[in-house]
Amino acid sequence: MDKSSDSSSSKTPSKMAAATFRCPPELLLRPLVRRGSQVTLKPKLTANISTSSAKNTYKAAVCEDYDKPLVVRDMPSASPGELEPGMVRVAVQCCAVNFADILICKGKYQVKIPTPFVPGSEIAGKITDVGENVRMFQKGDRVFGHCQLNGFSGEAIASAQSMWKIPPSVSFEEAASIPTSYGTAMLALTQRAKIRSGETVLVTAAAGGVGLATVDLAKHVFNATVIGAAGGPEKCALVKRRGADHVIDYTKENIRERIREITDGNGVNIVCDSVGGDLFTQCLKSLSWEGRIVVIGFASGTIPKIPANLLLLKNAAATGVWWGEHKTKNPGAFRRSVDHCVDHLLTGQLQPYISKTFPLSKINEAFEYVQTRKSSGKVLVNITESVG
Template sequence: MAARLCARHLLSTWLYRRAAQSQGRHYRAALCSELKRPLVIEEVASRPVGPQEVRVDVHFCGINFADILVCRGQYQEKPPLPFTPGMEFSGTVLETGKDVSTVNKGDRVIGVCPKLNAMAEECVIDQKTLWRIPESVSLQDAAVLPVSYGTAILALEHRAGTQPGETVLVTAASGATGLAVIDVATNVLRAKVIAAAGSDEKCKLAMERGAQFSVNYSQGSLKEAVKKLVGSGGVNVAIDMVGGDVFLESLSSLAWEGRIVVLGFAGGKIASLPTNLLLLKNISAVGLFWGRYQQQDFALFSKSMSSALQYCQQGLIHPHVGAVFKLDKVNEAFLHVIQRRSTGKVLLSLK
């Protein structure tokens, strides 16, 4: 008798839970269920917000090469399967936890996900990694800001200490971060920019977005082309995202006490640093892993976000969107980036 009562109780509890689940909120998300395989779009059950958390209705999510690497198992972060990629987004606040004081329901925000999860119609995130969007800035433009402009600002201002009137060489100049570097260097810091890219079309875009000069490094020596533009003195700052021979030629293009900032290795090769060049011209070579600042120096990280929003509100910078894909076309969006067809930021639209 006791056993039957217990079984009946368990059955009723299970039915109650199933009913509760079926009545809960659900949203669509891109899931990586197997590394190096296409993402799938599935319905995911919403979870409650914690005291310090915020539920955001995602409008746009940025696609970064790091998202592709993490879905291949080739990134520094290796989340357990299955997971939803996506590091940055813009959207509106749906719900706030009881201890949230920084944003309110209905606020437009940008967010940075320390553990990914942004390629979804809904995102639950800690309040401290959200920043309110000024009224004059669109949700689409705002979605471009976190990774690309956060990186550009920290690279130029914090790591390189770029000064007005200095000359900045930027490689992979037509990509999202490259264009952000051109935008910030030219329009905020009042520096001169030499944009280096791998095709005439990409060089043309970089010039249209504010670079004073451009170099197609697929057609010859980057070092010699830069020398023709600025003379033997060289450039003051180089921001490199390509690596390999392009990094080495950028390093050789630096002036006395020049600074080079390493942002990535889009070319696939990591160069060995010839330290004799550092000594002979008193050159500084530094790296920038933007996401690491979120853990190591959050105040500086947050300042870069606030600066990007302020520059955008003031009309100093103008984010460039290269392509927008719907959520169910996420694999096509990844392919667009992998095949290097993208210029500017590639976004997912969740609406």
């Protein structure tokens, strides 16, 4: 691992709401937010959010009101045996910060959660209890994966199908940085783009969580020539250090001209795009014959219109990837995407990048760090560090 530093309702969430949470968190559909397209979700929490005199408690960062700082306070632990079938209870060690967490706490995400609630979904920790029909885990197992909510707390409940065991040589921090970013990147490159060794891959938003994971996989696992596009010299330098053969600073360089120069006019075989907008069109025009462009997200806030004539002229393909939805639509691919990343991590081929880790007491500072785009790769909150 590389570091640069350092509501309580019992109703089951609707399928649409649950699916929304499986979307890559940092790549939410911002145009939907701007149009005010929201679904109100009454979250199923691990415990009632209320002042409690219970003997067993844990710390949690609670969103008590939209667009207000989170409040770290004690929460009552659930009683043993209260789990539904197929679920596990996890003592959370660390949780990744994603941009969707921030929007949810502002009440601006496409799923609106009534306050109070505990945000956070990408976790690593130890299992403390298992529900019926759970065969793959037992108490004491070190695990990582996804929960719908409650990640920024000492205790969370998740589906066993959304969790993986942490190998002995892998830290909690490394594990928490894997599932969404590397799972998305793996599916984008293999299932959607069908990458072949030696091809040229262009990655936009290359300094982000999914971007750096895509650079890492494309270069160190699939032996591709990697071009990373990012905003600003510092982020471009980071992308270069993480394995990209070439970098493009799209704040001052024309991406089409640079790709033409880098590839001697041949174009790139694969584009993994997390930006959308006008940049998507530039990338599409930069494809080689029989090139493939994979839509991962729309960080620009603009969903592009695809000029289909370019697909015809280049015999090209445009496709999309939604990693989380594979949990229900293709559970085998869902689990394999992370399994394979863990395998490559253990061989030393992959190195997740964590730009900064905050203690739970600094959760609001962590949100600000991500919101102001100071972060690269993953930002984590260590739940077990002092919150005094």
